[in-house]
Amino acid sequence: MKNTIKVERAIKGLTQEQLAQKVSVSRQTINAIEANKYVPSTILALKVAKVFNKPVEEIFILERSD
Amino acid sequence: MALIPSVIHLAIGIMVFFYIRYWKKQVLGLEWLDARSQWDVYPIILPIFFSKCKIYLSLCKAYFTFGKRSYMLYKALLPHQFKRIGWCILIPATIFGIILIVNGFDKWPFVLKVFAIYGEEIFGKSHSFTFMRADITNTLAGALFIIGGLLVGFSKEKNEDEFISNLRLSSLLWAVVTNYIVLLFCLVFVYGPPFLNVMLYNMFTILIIFIVRFNYVLYRNLKAIADEKHD
Numbered sequence: 001m002k003n004t005i006k007v008e009r010a011i012k013g014l015t016q017e018q019l020a021q022k023v024s025v026s027r028q029t030i031n032a033i034e035a036n037k038y039v040p041s042t043i044l045a046l047k048v049a050k051v052f053n054k055p056v057e058e059i060f061i062l063e064r065s066d
Numbered sequence: 067m068a069l070i071p072s073v074i075h076l077a078i079g080i081m082v083f084f085y086i087r088y089w090k091k092q093v094l095g096l097e098w099l100d101a102r103s104q105w106d107v108y109p110i111i112l113p114i115f116f117s118k119c120k121i122y123l124s125l126c127k128a129y130f131t132f133g134k135r136s137y138m139l140y141k142a143l144l145p146h147q148f149k150r151i152g153w154c155i156l157i158p159a160t161i162f163g164i165i166l167i168v169n170g171f172d173k174w175p176f177v178l179k180v181f182a183i184y185g186e187e188i189f190g191k192s193h194s195f196t197f198m199r200a201d202i203t204n205t206l207a208g209a210l211f212i213i214g215g216l217l218v219g220f221s222k223e224k225n226e227d228e229f230i231s232n233l234r235l236s237s238l239l240w241a242v243v244t245n246y247i248v249l250l251f252c253l254v255f256v257y258g259p260p261f262l263n264v265m266l267y268n269m270f271t272i273l274i275i276f277i278v279r280f281n282y283v284l285y286r287n288l289k290a291i292a293d294e295k296h297d
Contacts (some may be wrong), residue, residue, distance in 0.1 A: 016291075024227075025225075025227040025228070025229065026225035026227050026229065026230065027291055028225075028229060028230070028284075028287045028288065028290075028291060029227055029228070029229035029230075031287070031290060031291050031294065032229055032287065032290075033229075035290070038229050038232065040228070040229075041228050044228060
């Protein structure tokens with residue numbers, strides 16, 4: 001699964017730290033998700049989508065290998 | 067908490083086991099599972115066996131109850147402050163343990179009257195559910211190490227969330243697998259009295275490997291953030 005969090009963050013002008021605070025997780029978590037090292041739980045994915053005001057599918061995209 | 071009933075079952079099972087052992091030895095004057103008395107113990111063993119089945123079942127129940135809400139695991143950990151207390155116990159216990167290993171385990175005997183569920187004196191009689199005199203230096207070092215290790219390993223991080231909880235669980239898996247691979251290696255290639263040392267160290271290695279691995283992974287992630295200053 002890939003994601004567009006980094007791009008969305010740039011559009012909104014948010015740092016990793018700010019996004020982390022908005023969804024109440026640590027900065028490590030956002031960093032690991034952006035680096036594709038960690039797949040967030042459904043709850044966290046929905047929270048992130050809510051921050052960016054977009055449907056979840058536009059931020060988290062399935063890949064062929066999934 | 068589904069874990070509490072299974073712990074109680076386990077405790078009762080152990081007590082029943084030792085009570086019957088004591089009863090057979092003291093009242094009937096028979097050794098446990100003596101060849102002559104193998105057949106008459108079955109009426110006693112079967113209920114124990116079934117009570118043990120019950121323990122396994124309740125352990126399974128505890129596992130599945132936790133398994134279903136595994137994402138909630140990080141809420142079942144100790145508060146963050148316990149981590150500091152844990153380090154304060156773990157580090158002195160480790161130093162004390164190393165001193166004991168270097169100087170021999172019976173250099174500073176600290177004999178005290180202790181309660182024993184089961185104990186045997188060297189060249190002496192055995193005790194169950196009584197007070198007996200024993201050297202508790204090694205017990206003390208081991209117990210402090212385990213308590214400290216549990217506090218350090220199972221307290222929340224300052225910013226515990228699902229990712230860190232995930233790291234914790236994967237470190238635990240890694241620790242158990244590594245520990246048993248090392249143990250298997252030692253089991254196959256170490257023979258005779260030195261194997262007692264393997265068993266001694268093996269009591270603590272899961273905790274040690276878990277704590278080292280978990281903190282290493284955390285450190286690596288913090289470093290990944292530090293390297294990426296420009297967001």
